[in-house]
Structure formats: C-alpha cells, structure tokens
Amino acid sequence: MTTTFFSEAYRETPIHLRHIIPLDFHSVPTVPDSHVWPKSDAFSSDDDRFSIPIVDLNDPDAVKLIGHACETWGAFQVINHGIPLNLLDDMESETRRLFSLPAQQKMKALREPAGIAGYGIARISPFFPKYMWHEGFTMSGSPVDHARALWPNDNARFCDVMESYQKKMKVLAEQLTHMILKSLDISEQDLNSDILGLPYTVLQLNSYPSCPDPNRAMGLAPHTDTSLLTIVHQSAITGLQLFKEGLGWVSVQPITGALVVNVGDLLHIFSNARFPSVLHRAVVNRDRFHRFSMAYFYGISTDCNVSPLPKLLNISGQTPRYRSVTVKEYVVIKSKSFDEALSLIRI
Numbered sequence: 001m002t003t004t005f006f007s008e009a010y011r012e013t014p015i016h017l018r019h020i021i022p023l024d025f026h027s028v029p030t031v032p033d034s035h036v037w038p039k040s041d042a043f044s045s046d047d048d049r050f051s052i053p054i055v056d057l058n059d060p061d062a063v064k065l066i067g068h069a070c071e072t073w074g075a076f077q078v079i080n081h082g083i084p085l086n087l088l089d090d091m092e093s094e095t096r097r098l099f100s101l102p103a104q105q106k107m108k109a110l111r112e113p114a115g116i117a118g119y120g121i122a123r124i125s126p127f128f129p130k131y132m133w134h135e136g137f138t139m140s141g142s143p144v145d146h147a148r149a150l151w152p153n154d155n156a157r158f159c160d161v162m163e164s165y166q167k168k169m170k171v172l173a174e175q176l177t178h179m180i181l182k183s184l185d186i187s188e189q190d191l192n193s194d195i196l197g198l199p200y201t202v203l204q205l206n207s208y209p210s211c212p213d214p215n216r217a218m219g220l221a222p223h224t225d226t227s228l229l230t231i232v233h234q235s236a237i238t239g240l241q242l243f244k245e246g247l248g249w250v251s252v253q254p255i256t257g258a259l260v261v262n263v264g265d266l267l268h269i270f271s272n273a274r275f276p277s278v279l280h281r282a283v284v285n286r287d288r289f290h291r292f293s294m295a296y297f298y299g300i301s302t303d304c305n306v307s308p309l310p311k312l313l314n315i316s317g318q319t320p321r322y323r324s325v326t327v328k329e330y331v332v333i334k335s336k337s338f339d340e341a342l343s344l345i346r347i
Ligand SMILES: O=C(O)CCC(=O)C(=O)O
Pocket: 204, 206, 220, 225, 232, 234, 239, 240, 280, 281, 282, 292, 293, 295
C-alpha cells in the first residue's frame, strides 16, 4: 500500500539508472572524479558543548524536554526508548551482511526507476553534481521479495529482524509523536481527522564504506527528511552531522543504545515552522571505519492534508506560514524541487 502510494508519486519523477546503481566501492583504490566533492569549508564543531539534547523517556519531564529539543535543534537523542539492545545489534549485523554481499549480488535487488524499495544510491542523488560515498537499501513493510533475490536460501533471519524492528519502531514513533503534540498542547481530538491512524513508514539501511580520501567525499549530502519524524540508529562510528544556525555543522556523537530523532518536513509544517526540519548530512571516514545507519521514516499517508495545526494557530495567534497540501502533492514537489519544496508552499 505504501509502496504503491510512493510509486504513484514517484512515477512523475523516475530516476535514471545512473542515479540508482552504486559504485563498487571496494574495487576503487582512490576516489574517482565522479565522487570528488569540493572541500567543505563549513565550520564543523566537535565541541561537546554543542550537541543535541539527550532525553530519557522515563524522565517525568520528558514531554517538555522533547518539545524544547524540537524547537531549538529539530533533533534529540533518546534513551530508555524500549527498543531492546539486542535488536539494535541484530539490525546492525544484518545490515552489514547485506552490504558485504558482492556487487553483482546486490544488483539483483536493485530499486526500480520509479520505485522506493530495494538497493541503490540515495534518491536525492540527481540534485547534486557529484555522487555520494553511500549505498542504501530501502523497505516499506516486508523486504521478502528483495531478500529472496539477495539470499535465495537464507533470507528468513534478515526478514524477521527487519520486520520486528519496523514493528517496534512504529510503536516508538507513535509514542514520540504523541509526546511532541502534547508539548504543543495538542491532543489527538484537536487534529482534523484521524491522520495519525494512517501512517506511512519506510526503513532505510545506509552504508558508508571507508573512504581513501574522506575529506573529498560526501556520505549523504545535506537534506531534510520528508517525514513527520525520523528515528536513526547509527553504528558506533561518527558521521551524522546537523546544521545549526550560528554553529554550523555539529556532529551527533554515537551513544550505545541511544536513537537519534529528527524533525521532518511534515512536522515542521504542522508546527507552523516552530520546529525546524533539521538539515543534516553524513560524512565518511577512512581505513576500517565502515559506517552503517538505519533510518526509520515515520509519516502520514496518501491523501492526508498537511497544514499548520488550527489549534496551534489559535493558541499562538500566528497566521499560517504554509498552505495546505496533501502528502502526495508534497512528495511530488519535493522530488522535483528538493530543497525548494518548503518555500514553494510558503504563504
Ligand atoms: O546516516 C545517517 O546518520 C543519516 C541518514 C539519513 O539522514 C537518511 O537516511 O535520511
């Protein structure tokens, strides 16, 4: 259902094969020109004083802390989230197993040009002149068809781990969404319809192979997510950075067992821009530091309308900053105009 919906939206913006097939990273001793990025002179802060808040979900003040983090950073790390540590470990080892397959094997699960699920490079790739040091595998629901192509006789464990992770993530994403709305004084009854009952969810596995010249390569170029919120599990290797006005690029330090939560475009619109849809990117490392991340995108489905929440406008006396769009319309605008998408629906 979700796949169909996205294919519908993506049919208008199919991607050329050269923007789907990843480089066979292990076959190149140096960074090819196609993957060389101008050295970023943006200030990158590894200073511990500048890091996103860590919120303990058992903290009695968690709602307030989450609201504050969404407002000031558009992101936070969450601990005591209820996702078992061994499931996070299993996710990481299955992800590693997938990306360690030979290139020609991974090609058997290649994403369709107008599709969302399968193996390939980042969907944002056509918006940049150079390729990223990255390969991905995307799922919406069961990955069984692609998993069968990857491992004809040995795919049950991969599918079990991916499915149970998606189930657990959905529960956590719902809980976080309710807490975020509560921080705005919004209850479910205040929403126009049962929009939260119609989630769309996508799980994206990311692989950033170690790079011979990390300063000239880009893992995942700066972007915002087209979700309500995104929950990221990153392996113990740094790479994720968020852009904060006045500070520049700030690294999100991996903390064992913690998950990173990002505000996405849809929540930004709902909040009438009170919560920034956080600009983020992934940088790469050298030597043996092959990094993985697993991003769970939680959004709302199909024909739902997204607009600044009326109750929020009433409470704050603000005028709406965005016009109402359906999720489908927004996905099409974003896949054509990328970082201009929000400004194209601004009032
Ligand atoms: O690798 C990461 O930490 C970030 C992944 C990400 O931003 C994405 O998949 O949209």
